[in-house]
């Protein structure tokens with residue numbers, strides 16, 4: 148509840164900024180004032196350009212923006228607002244035509260700034276389409292990100308030039324100041340996010356102090372801060388962006404991983420990583436002494452943000468155990484008075500990580516932890532729960548907790564979607580479900 152007002156404030160500021168240029172031109176009532184479609188087209192373009200300026204702020208991992216929502220919400224919001232801006236800008240020329248601009252505006256107008264507008268719109272449509280359909284198109288994440296990072300600023304500059312010369316609104320000094328201010332602020336944020344901060348973090352990298360193999364395909368990396376610097380503060384369950392600087396021909400890419408250790412350990416933090424793709428397949432080749440650029444913390448998947456809820460149900464699928472491990476380790480270290488049921492789903496016994504440590508925490512009194520392992524492909528000797536987490540199993544395992552507990556889910560996306568459906572079907576209200584997606 149404490150965060151409700153600040154979150155709302157940020158949303159109101161966002162809305163006010165999007166509507167500000169439309170408000171200004173409406174007040175000054177520039178001609179042609181009586182053509183509804185024309186004015187709507189103008190308003191769409193002004194709002195869409197402002198949305199695109201704000202896209203830079205949403206993507207720049209600004210803590211003030213991210214804190215009450217988490218990147219798990221701000222990144223999808225960024226994507227949805229990109230789609231909205233594209234739709235508004237797609238409608239913009241048609242409304243201008245309907246409002247009296249004439250059909251030649253669409254195709255045969257050869258004024259240079261109209262062509263600049265067309266180029267901006269085309270680039271934006273390509274950009275949005277590739278973001279929405281990257282996976283079906285088989286585009287590698289790094290290739291998509293490079294294109295996205297280069298085309299985004301270009302679209303803004305082209306949009307700025309087009310509106311400056313094509314629109315009557317920029318005969319107003321106030322609009323000129325606003326537009327230059329918007330573009331300048333976006334340029335500074337972009338430079339800070341893409342160049343200044345990475346260079347600063349790279350000057351003071353963390354060191355990988357230990358690489359521990361947890362299972363056949365999972366490793367834990369232990370990071371220590373640069374000499375003389377304290378480790379950053381974080382909440383159990385939060386995550387970090389890490390770029391491993393390993394040399395030896397190994398890839399140097401930024402990836403996000405949960406911090407699997409508890410913040411109670413002041414000297415270091417860890418991430419536990421499963422070899423699941425082309426970058427993570429190299430995680431076992433990391434060596435003590437390798438450097439790491441770390442940006443953290445992010446996210447809101449922490450029991451500490453729910454001080455009023457004693458009864459918790461954690462549902463983990465595979466490597467989705469990592470944020471729960473950080474939460475449980477913290478509860479153990481501070482002897483938190485919580486009652487937790489952990490449903491931990493894996494394919495086979497050899498995929499279970501942290502099994503012994505979980506048993507030890509469950510053997511203590513605080514937290515009051517019960518662990519249930521569920522295997523989808525168990526061996527002959529397995530006597531525990533088998534199969535998938537279906538409604539009957541969830542109902543049987545959770546019992547009365549369905550009516551009172553706070554649910555935390557961190558599983559592969561299809562499993563998360565299916566569990567959400569099941570929990571809703573079993574009457575668990577949305578506000579008692581917290582999600583962590585392992586894909587932003």
Ligand SMILES: Cc1cc2nc3c(=O)[nH]c(=O)nc-3n(C[C@H](O)[C@H](O)[C@H](O)COP(=O)(O)OP(=O)(O)OC[C@H]3O[C@@H](n4cnc5c(N)ncnc54)[C@H](O)[C@@H]3O)c2cc1C
Nearest residue numbers: 288401402403404405420421424425426427469585586587
């Ligand atoms: C909040 C959060 C916490 C996570 N915590 C953990 C954890 O504790 N342990 C763990 O093993 N995994 C974790 N992941 C998942 C991990 O980030 C991905 O598995 C990893 O980035 C995939 O990289 P890859 O190149 O090996 O896989 P690929 O198979 O190449 O990529 C799989 C998908 O991962 C995404 N991805 C790939 N490269 C990047 C990148 N450089 N930046 C961002 N996304 C990318 C893309 O959506 C891609 O389609 C977490 C993810 C998120 C969002």
